[in-house]
Amino acid sequence: MVKAPQGEHRVVAVILAGGSGQRMGLSTPKQLLKIAGKTILEHTLGVFEEAPDVDEIIVLMNPGFLQDAADCVRRAGCTKVKAVLPGGTSRNATTQLALDALADHPAETTSVLFHDAVRPLLSQRIIRDCVAALREHRAVDVAIPSADTIIQVDEDVIVDVPRRANLRRGQTPQGFRLATIRDAYEKAWQDENFEATDDCTVVLRYMPGTPIYVVPGDEHNMKVTEPVDMFVADKLFQLASSDAPDLTEDEYAEALGGKTMVVFGASQGIGAAIAELAQRFGARVFGYSRGATRTHVERPEDVAGALAQAYSATGRVDFVVNTAGILRIGRLDAIDPDAIEEALRVNYLAPIHIARASYPYLAKTGGQLLLYTSSSYTRGRADYSLYSSAKAATVNLTQALADEWSGDKVRINCINPERTSTPMRTAAFGQEPPHTLLSADQVARTSLNVLLSGLTGQVIDVRREDPLSGGRSG
Numbered sequence: 001m002v003k004a005p006q007g008e009h010r011v012v013a014v015i016l017a018g019g020s021g022q023r024m025g026l027s028t029p030k031q032l033l034k035i036a037g038k039t040i041l042e043h044t045l046g047v048f049e050e051a052p053d054v055d056e057i058i059v060l061m062n063p064g065f066l067q068d069a070a071d072c073v074r075r076a077g078c079t080k081v082k083a084v085l086p087g088g089t090s091r092n093a094t095t096q097l098a099l100d101a102l103a104d105h106p107a108e109t110t111s112v113l114f115h116d117a118v119r120p121l122l123s124q125r126i127i128r129d130c131v132a133a134l135r136e137h138r139a140v141d142v143a144i145p146s147a148d149t150i151i152q153v154d155e156d157v158i159v160d161v162p163r164r165a166n167l168r169r170g171q172t173p174q175g176f177r178l179a180t181i182r183d184a185y186e187k188a189w190q191d192e193n194f195e196a197t198d199d200c201t202v203v204l205r206y207m208p209g210t211p212i213y214v215v216p217g218d219e220h221n222m223k224v225t226e227p228v229d230m231f232v233a234d235k236l237f238q239l240a241s242s243d244a245p246d247l248t249e250d251e252y253a254e255a256l257g258g259k260t261m262v263v264f265g266a267s268q269g270i271g272a273a274i275a276e277l278a279q280r281f282g283a284r285v286f287g288y289s290r291g292a293t294r295t296h297v298e299r300p301e302d303v304a305g306a307l308a309q310a311y312s313a314t315g316r317v318d319f320v321v322n323t324a325g326i327l328r329i330g331r332l333d334a335i336d337p338d339a340i341e342e343a344l345r346v347n348y349l350a351p352i353h354i355a356r357a358s359y360p361y362l363a364k365t366g367g368q369l370l371l372y373t374s375s376s377y378t379r380g381r382a383d384y385s386l387y388s389s390a391k392a393a394t395v396n397l398t399q400a401l402a403d404e405w406s407g408d409k410v411r412i413n414c415i416n417p418e419r420t421s422t423p424m425r426t427a428a429f430g431q432e433p434p435h436t437l438l439s440a441d442q443v444a445r446t447s448l449n450v451l452l453s454g455l456t457g458q459v460i461d462v463r464r465e466d467p468l469s470g471g472r473s474g
């Protein structure tokens with residue numbers, strides 16, 4: 001039982017994490033799968049940890065994975081979690097176990113939000129709206145309009161087509177005054193045919209005089225149930241990251257003041273823009289490049305020397321950025337073998353050398369390594385075989401190291417910019433219409449936002465056009 005709090009009205013978030021992962025075809029519960037460098041459960045816990053209106057959190061977990069859930073709580077740094085408890089064999093049984101755990105909480109001054117652990121993209125706006133609605137209503141659901149026509153069938157034959165204007169697709173959280181959901185379940189268990197797939201249905205059936213207010217949901221608040229959902233959710237995290245609002249000048253200065261950043265490829269393009277921006281906000285920036293400092297990123301000794309120099313000067317390394325690269329265009333069979341070797345050393349081996357050398361420094365500060373890929377990594381293009389394959393390898397390196405380093409709180413991410421106006425691109429393609437290219441400053445701003453985020457293992461798209469809103473991004 002969770003100890004009853006003292007004082008005024010409180011809000012308890014109950015994270016329902018009892019799923020088994022069977023629909024995924026997995027032996028591991030889907031809430032323990034990783035998206036964007038963290039388990040789905042960690043993402044979900046983080047949303048409620050950050051919610052100012054939520055006072056405490058209870059996790060109901062598949063009984064065979066309680067320690068895994070406790071590890072997620074620890075990694076997420078959740079101070080609001082009061083208990084990790086075994087869930088039941090059904091949704092209704094799990095809800096009842098949560099109610100049992102809250103037995104000594106005041107029924108009229110406690111609100112409960114039940115949320116699916118596998119909805120990690122829940123917004124703070126929805127939480128705020130639910131809490132606000134529970135000040136006036138005793139039961140609250142979250143739902144979005146249905147874009148599809150819903151049909152009712154009997155033995156695979158359509159028997160009715162309800163009006164779409166009256167239909168909604170239910171999401172979570174579902175919120176209740178504790179007294180209301182307790183009473184509804186007490187009555188429900190008296191029904192020998194009791195069965196419901198969600199808690200609002202229990203209130204609707206067994207306390208029919210209680211209005212259930214509907215809070216507008218969000219298409220992003222998706223439930224990760226099928227294998228394809230993992231890919232969709234991962235992409236939504238990428239888009240949300242690239243479209244995150246900039247910090248204020250004071251917030252940037254507070255986050256970067258006293259920090260040390262090492263930038264490889266800092267003499268021009270995106271690297272120069274990042275170095276200038278970070279330095280403007282108070283970071284100690286050490287920029288290295290082949291031309292300015294005779295630093296060759298493909299040489300492990302040069303990389304090690306650069307990092308040691310920065311550490312010797314400031315006593316720390318918080319961020320390491322690598323924008324160095326070589327773009328060789330042409331048929332593979334026509335490229336000089338020496339040029340092939342150079343491109344592979346700079347575009348692929350260099351990130352490996354930088355990662356190996358950076359790790360000991362970043363482990364001391366809980367810092368981040370930031371790499372760069374290209375839109376060509378998703379599908380190799382003719383005349384780009386060297387560049388595309390190396391950039392695809394960089395993405396896999398990012399994702400793999402995020403897992404390897406997660407226990408040491410070292411983060412690694414990868415920026416995937418659309419075509420960007422840089423000297424390297426101009427040398428390869430000549431002058432192009434400026435309105436068709438991102439600026440190096442746009443990519444630098446997003447890069448800084450990622451460095452200051454809690455993301456890891458993520459590939460963040462930076463585009464001129466936001467594919468979700470039709471507006472500008474970056």
